[in-house]
Amino acid sequence: MSAGLVILAVIAIAIVGFFVGRSRALNSAGGDIRQLHSLPGYYGQAVFLFSAVPALLVTAVWLILQPMMIENRISDMILPTDIAEGSSLELIMADVRRISSGLDTAVVAGALSEPEIETLNLDNTDVRGVLAGVGVAVASDIKPNVLDASVAYRAKTAAARGYMAVVSIAIALVGFAVALSLTKPDYRARNVSEAAIKSLLVLSSFVAILTTIGIIASLIFETSNFFRMYPAKDFFFNLTWNPQFTGGSDLGIIPLLWGTLYVSFVALVFAVPIGLFVAIYLSEYASSKVRSIVKPAVEVLAGIPTIVYGLFALITVGPLLRDYFAQPLGLGQSSSSVLTAGLVMGIMLIPFVSSLSDDVINAVPQSMRDGSYGLGATQSETVKQVILPAALPGIVGAIILAASRAIGETMIVVMGAGAAAKLSLNPLEAMTTITVKIVSQLTGDTEFASPETLVAFALGLSLFVITLGLNVLALYIVRKYREQYE
């Protein structure tokens, strides 16, 4: 019986339980639901939960533990002499798993029969040929012990599956019986069902925490692996980035960090003044008609995926800057450059800065504007001397959040900034960023044992720490310096 069938059987028992439980509750009250503590459906749900939840939990735990236990037993069958030079027990066990699942496929395809498998040995059967015949490729020659282990693995797995089916279904039936025996008119079935729902709600809110733990754990785990192969001092202070897949690479973060900060700085130089003035104009000057057109249009910019901006940088902005600025000025030859990526990223950040600042500016109470106008100030004087100082913490927060967004942005820099790690001041030269290198080190055929691949996790951790720090800083500034006008 396969795991899927067991789960289906348990659920079927539980569904039957729902109807039996409901009708039993109704009968016990003599058909008068006023005698019941809960609505009849809740009694059904209680039986459903008692039948399904314990059985499914046991099945899940079983499915996780079973391969580990069996492999533990089987690995004794592999002698040290079976492990070839450069191989390991883990690789052999992977072979065992592949062969045993291959045998399953062969049985299904009719190439082998059950009794044949029991007496299978390498002298009378070309196991590799048979497996290849059903589409399972086994890399190396199969050793006798490995084959025996596979056959044993297959037999044990099948036996364990059988036990699992029996145990799970038995638990489901016990739960069913217990719940039915509890079903009496004064049984608080609704509380049971609601407690179950509530625990489901709590579990869902765990997902956010689990995600954070997953991110931090995976980053730290792989980063520590990386630092075991490559000294942390070199990673943080080496001024060159030059990965060699043959070994002996320089993996210093400084050039990447420089590129990241330079591109983000250029982006903010474009985005902050434009975004801020858009926000000021929209909230202080614009008629409601202009506002109703411009505000959604700016928001469209925010809804466009970054890959679109990346393509824009690649096919339009990059060649434009190269042909009209870089080449005539003799500053560079490449269409991907810090300025290209920064300019396009600036466009992306305009709505980010403007909508956040807009909120802050609108939160400044009208009475302060009126007071300023009453003293004879012009509108621009009011903005500069009253509104902006009052809104400053919020605006600074918005700018920091925009900076964090710029540092973590990937597609625009992948397509617009270039791939050469350089420490240079020329904005028309191609430079590269942390995110670009994460992508380039982790795409393609990756082997998780070389520092050249693992460095991506160290870069990811640095990126995570930087952006997290900026976000926390922004929150802190907004909270601490926010003027309260109530």
Add this chain to the structure above:
Amino acid sequence: MTDVTPTTSILTVDDRTRRRNVAEKRFRTYGVIAITLAMLALVGLMTSIFSGGLPAFKQTFITLDVYLDPAKLDKDGSSDLEKIRKVSTFGYAPLIKKALEEQLAKPELAVEGLKSKDAAKMISKEGAAEMRRFVLANPDMIGETVSFKFLASGRIDGYYKGRVTMQSAERDKNVSPQQLQFADKLKDAGLLKTSFNWGFLTRADASENRPEAAGLGVAILGSVYMMVIVLFLALPIGVAASIYLEEFAPKNWFTDLVEVNISNLAAVPSIVFGILGLAIFINFAGLPQSAPIVGGLVLTLMTLPTIIIATRASLKAVPPSIRDAALGVGASKMQAVFHHVLPLAAPGILTGTIIGLAQALGETAPLLLIGMVAFVREYPSAPPEGFFDPAAALPVQVYNWTQRADPAFVERASGAIIVLLVFLLLMNTIAIILRRRFERRW
């Protein structure tokens, strides 16, 4: 003390007032300039994408009558399908060449200096493969003359889209001016036509040297699969988490921790989620690379904060009087929430979900890390098995095409962006309509 005596009338503008008025005007102009720049950026972006991408929806086809020569396709005349299957696409290419030779022999189509070998290069390499598929599906047509609508090669197609000119053809080793002349003559004869390119939406990706055959089919399907996974995971989990936090959670450190986590996850760079997917889902849990299931899971985690924030806002907007009334007539807290509050908050939740899905649809960086960049020719099978098959995704396909050398792929990439934007527009329009239609002011 000095007497302040006005030296001029307040009706005439003095220097200082003039300066202040000028400053006011200047400030206002800055605002107008900023808005103009932002709008120009939007217009520039759209113009660049649309002018570059719209040609991808048109494609040049060459219609040819090809004699399915039994001597080539079915040598012993046995009509045995197994034997016909042995003829590779290379066996079909000479038939196309022959059909073109016939056209070239016609006096009105003849082009001086054009060899039939070069003429055959005007038809996409995909043409022979298509013919083979046709023959294998209809083996009884061998020996007949069948009219095929072949894709023209990328350069010929580019000639009619302005990408290739006679001048550039002279320098290009992939296309010659004679071929272009022949193409023009074919066009005059009505054999070469440009028509709407359905293949762009339905075909799978194609290799480096046949951009004309590349399509978005697999990418669209992969994106749809991922959106389905995101919808079925993120919506229930997000709504359940929001209900707990908004309606049941006691005010304690655990609740605070969850809240801080959610607001932080919303600001974590997307590429970090890709690293998470690679480390946890692929390396640790052993899920297959480039599969929609992994992409869907990663995008689910990214979309959750959006959905939770939107759901909590709309739960908060339901007035407490509704809850009080339900509790007052004897509902339990759970019943009050599920029977009354949740249905009233549903439009807001749905709007937030659609916006979250739209964000997830355009997300690229995390998908690069979990191997969605791989070249996928085969359509994934139907769900649920299809969730584990390799597939592409719309935004990643765009990135993929920009990495290829042939400029025809850039046009395809822009075209793919248009498809992506159309999907986003549709989703956002639905969200706006839902909001307009069902939004309630209490």
